[in-house]
Amino acid sequence: MKRAGLQRGVGVALWRQIADGIRQGIASGLADQDGRLPPENQLAERFGVNRHTVRAAISALAHEGVLQSEQGRGTYVRRQKRLVYPIGERTRFSAGLGGQARETRSEMTSHAREPASEPVASALGLQPGETLIRIENRGTADGMPVSRSTSWFSAERFPAIPEAYARTGSITEALIECGVEDYRRASTRVEARHADEVDTRELKLAPGAIILITHALNTDLDGQPIQYSMTRFAADRVELVVESSRSAATGDQTRPA
Amino acid sequence: MKRAGLQRGVGVALWRQIADGIRQGIASGLADQDGRLPPENQLAERFGVNRHTVRAAISALAHEGVLQSEQGRGTYVRRQKRLVYPIGERTRFSAGLGGQARETRSEMTSHAREPASEPVASALGLQPGETLIRIENRGTADGMPVSRSTSWFSAERFPAIPEAYARTGSITEALIECGVEDYRRASTRVEARHADEVDTRELKLAPGAIILITHALNTDLDGQPIQYSMTRFAADRVELVVESSRSAATGDQTRPA
């Protein structure tokens, strides 16, 4: 068996394509039960390249923390499954990942006041130029960065939200302190892009990695928009699950080949 | 202004990063009102590279159909906006893209009977090994391929569905003929990956392009699963919008910078 879908001369080095291939392959049983990868020679044959090219890929993944090579023994997998991030009416960060990691955290990295740009204002039902509070946030699971989000709130309605968020470590808690008992996700738009330099740094991504981007609008129970946020997820560590509200579906956690 | 987020020595050629950068930049006003790109020298300076490197990027995008260069005049943009594909309880292909393109089509490329794999069976609430009908499909908008989907149906319940689909050109119509008056989307899982060789060919993608993948389960009005499908979207031509069921949100079509 040769050439598992590699493309030459397209601006992406073979070793990088192979690295991506191995990373994906791990999810679908490339490694054996002990987490041991096939030997380099075998991988080289499977991908139809020289062993050194495979070594470059493995080296990149090792540097990235996915693999670990041991001379004479083999190459072993370190991390495994992607986290499942549910999107629905009651989407919340920590609750969503609950149980899938030993420890999930959501921490504010910075906040600022700024005038509303046109699209954000329109989403929040405000006038462009009205003052907003912008909160930058990073979500981690077991110490590994998972997402990076930017949220906007009306500065008039929620002047104290950065302080409350910093203190409680939870948007939900902070909103309660600001008088919002509960809220719901009104809409979510999903797109995918290559990670830029900042993403790569902040999310500890492999260069050329993919990010999933959600643009979300949260409203209070009266349907009044209160939070607009854009979240960037590391696509190789997270997948999004959209839940329709009326019923939890039967088999939606499974993944077909 | 220099270096708009390029990374060297990471296995992705600069010209490809620049091509991706230009493609994105087009969406946010890189070209002027006539669709004319800044001259190559200016782009080279902005990206902090040699003019030839920019030319390689432009050449790739031209080959891809996004740009068109004219000697002495400049380089012009051909395609523009991404289609918006709504995901909600009543997700249907043609209806979803309605109005955004002159002509949308959904055509069956092949179909077959096969035993149910474990995950598909579990999603559909069947036993692994039961016979399924698999339908491969391609969605196009104005002749440009947009999505590629694989759907599975119970062969026992819907023996005539390939024939009905081929005749009507619509899953919804075909299901009506098979006795399903209406159906709803129970769950959707979204992930993102690099396009593989087949995607690149079938969707006419640029090498290294991104695809959005949805795994969806449709049920009839009794909640009985009837269709499981996996759809691959060209991420640079489509974005997904998740609609919560109770209300259509106010500003969810807008896109913040």
Next chain:
DNA sequence: CCAAGTTGTATATTGATCTAGACAAGTAGA
């Protein structure tokens, strides 16, 4: 027509990527 600005082509040089082959160094099992 002319000048300025643009894309197209050519050549040369340097570094990154990929291949090829050989052997060293470590591990595990017979």
Next chain:
DNA sequence: TCTACTTGTCTAGATCAATATACAACTTGG
């Protein structure tokens, strides 16, 4: 211990990617 298998290192050459420089070909506006 010995052998088979694995990862690690080294050298050499071929091809791709990026830079640098120069000039040709074409378009537009004066």
